Every structure is written in structure tokens, then in C-alpha cells.
Amino acid sequence: MIQELSNNEIFSNEYRNIAPKAGDLAAVFEKNGRNLLMRLDAEGAMSLPEAVLFADYWFDPEDTEADKKAAEKGGRLVYLFSIGTTCYYSFVYTDGPAPDFSFTGMEFLPFSFESKPLPKNIYFGAETAFQLSSWYNGNRHCGRCGGHMSVHPKMRCVRCTSCGNMDFPRVMPAVTIAVENGDKLLMIRYRPREEDGYAGTSLIAGFIEVGETIEDAVRREVMEEAGLKVSNIRYYKSQPWGFASNLMIGVICDLDGSDKIAVHDTNEVAEAVWIPRDEIQVYDNGVSLTFEMIAKYKNGEL
Numbered sequence: 001m002i003q004e005l006s007n008n009e010i011f012s013n014e015y016r017n018i019a020p021k022a023g024d025l026a027a028v029f030e031k032n033g034r035n036l037l038m039r040l041d042a043e044g045a046m047s048l049p050e051a052v053l054f055a056d057y058w059f060d061p062e063d064t065e066a067d068k069k070a071a072e073k074g075g076r077l078v079y080l081f082s083i084g085t086t087c088y089y090s091f092v093y094t095d096g097p098a099p100d101f102s103f104t105g106m107e108f109l110p111f112s113f114e115s116k117p118l119p120k121n122i123y124f125g126a127e128t129a130f131q132l133s134s135w136y137n138g139n140r141h142c143g144r145c146g147g148h149m150s151v152h153p154k155m156r157c158v159r160c161t162s163c164g165n166m167d168f169p170r171v172m173p174a175v176t177i178a179v180e181n182g183d184k185l186l187m188i189r190y191r192p193r194e195e196d197g198y199a200g201t202s203l204i205a206g207f208i209e210v211g212e213t214i215e216d217a218v219r220r221e222v223m224e225e226a227g228l229k230v231s232n233i234r235y236y237k238s239q240p241w242g243f244a245s246n247l248m249i250g251v252i253c254d255l256d257g258s259d260k261i262a263v264h265d266t267n268e269v270a271e272a273v274w275i276p277r278d279e280i281q282v283y284d285n286g287v288s289l290t291f292e293m294i295a296k297y298k299n300g301e302l
């Protein structure tokens with residue numbers, strides 16, 4: 001899975017107030033967009049810019065003039081986390097025009113594992129950076145009084161300079177569900193998604209809603225998307241999924257009662273079907289928890 005890093009490199013997400021050094025990377029996303037500043041070489045490989053390229057945009061949050069300096073520059077570089085010895089930074093924009101990043105010789109490009117992959121550890125770094133970058137850039141103003149939110153010098157949070165309100169990154173739990181019925185697995189085909197046209201066959205999945213347990217969410221999602229009852233709900237593994245600020249929770253459960261499918265949520269789901277184990281198509285790209293669960297079921301290992 002995407003969070004299983006190669007070379008035994010360790011992901012460390014504690015906040016540190018440190019300036020970029022040689023070898024550190026910057027995952028800079030387009031202002032109000034999802035595209036990532038990258039270099040695409042002739043062979044189709046992508047790379048991220050070194051963070052030191054943006055050294056002029058790094059302002060120590062302890063500096064009382066940091067916000068003013070950032071406003072004059074159109075934004076600031078912020079520390080995110082480290083993977084191995086490489087520190088990752090991202091860019092927090094201000095309300096003015098976005099800076100011109102053409103000095104980097106790179107351009108904002110669409111970013112997905114399937115298209116032009118970055119090396120796996122860097123891909124995980126960029127995906128996780130997207131979550132934090134989206135949070136920083138989506139919290140430039142206080143949700144309570146509308147004041148200016150300043151990057152906190154000691155914690156992963158932003159603090160309102162008017163009322164003192166503090167905001168912390170949020171992780172949204174979601175479930176991906178393998179419903180077993182003997183030698184058949186419940187799979188669904190989604191309607192094409194607006195943002196990327198994805199319409200693949202997959203497991204039932206959805207967000208855990210307010211007031212629910214994991215088990216409540218599993219029972220509700222399976223009922224909404226396939227009209228089926230389930231029991232014997234058990235945990236498999238979990239996965240951080242920065243693109244949607246998710247924590248994906250993989251669960252396995254058994255059909256309980258009738259196997260007659262009735263899709264209630266027809267806006268999202270085109271079709272739900274029981275697929276016999278030997279007819280399951282496996283596409284495990286080493287990234288997704290869901291694809292790993294499908295492959296494990298196929299091999300009788302789930």
C-alpha cells in the first residue's frame with residue numbers, strides 16, 4: 001500500500017519549525033487547484049522541486065513580521081513532515097496574486113499514481129502534502145470571526161490573530177467493505193466521477209457519518225449501495241488517503257440473509273454484483289487498500 005515505504009524509511013509527522021536544507025523537497029500545489037509543481041523529463045518521469053529553491057519564501061513563524069513578509073511575497077513555505085532524512089514543505093498562499101514560480105523551470109501538472117508516477121515514497125509524500133496543503137490554504141481565515149489565521153510556530157495548527165481561535169488538521173474516516181457470500185464477493189460499479197471520470201469496479205465504500213460507529217457505517221453503506229444486510233464485521237487494515245483527507249478502514253463482513261441486490265443509491269452506484277472468486281479481475285498496483293483486499297480475497301487470503 002502507498003504508506004508502506006521502501007528502504008525502511010520512516011515517516012515523521014511531528015511539527016518542526018526548521019528552514020529547508022539541501023535535498024529537502026517542496027510539494028507546491030496550484031492556488032485553489034490540485035495540480036502539482038513538477039518537472040517532467042523526456043522519459044516521462046516526474047520529480048519535485050528542491051525546497052531550497054523557495055528559501056526566499058520561508059519565514060520563521062516565531063518572527064513577529066512573518067505574516068507581513070509572507071503577504072508581501074504572496075505566500076510562504078511551511079514545513080510539513082519528513083520521510084527518511086528528506087523534509088517536505090508546501091506553499092501557503094495569501095489573498096493576493098499567486099507568486100510566479102517559473103524560476104523553478106517546472107510547471108503545474110496533474111498528479112496521479114497511474115499516469116506518470118513519482119517514486120513511491122515521494123508519491124506518498126506528495127499525496128500527504130496535498131492534505132496538509134489543502135488544510136493550510138483552506139484555513140487562511142478564521143471560521144469564527146473571519147480574521148487572519150497565522151501559522152503557529154510550535155504546533156501543527158493555525159491561530160486567529162483577532163480572536164485566538166485555533167484550527168487543527170482533520171482526518172475523515174471512511175470504510176471500504178468486502179462483503180463475502182461463500183465463494184462470491186460483492187462488488188460495485190460506480191457511475192463516472194465528475195473530477196476524474198473514474199468508473200471502475202470496486203468494493204462498497206463511504207464516509208463514516210456523524211454519530212456512527214465503524215459497524216454502523218458498514219451496515220448503512222451496504223444497505224444503501226446494495227440493499228443487503230451483513231454481520232460478523234471484522235477489521236482488516238487501514239490506510240491514510242491524503243487526496244480526500246481520509247483514513248480508509250478496511251473491513252470484512254458476511255452476508256446476513258437474502259442475497260438479492262437492490263441498489264438504493266443510484267446517483268453514485270451504477271450496479272452491484274456478486275462476483276465468483278475465480279472471475280474476479282485483480283488490479284493491485286501496490287497503492288490501494290481496496291485493491292489489496294480484492295487481490296487477497298481472490299487468493300483466499302482475506
Ligand SMILES: [Zn+2]
Nearest residue numbers: 142145160163
Ligand atoms: Zn477569529
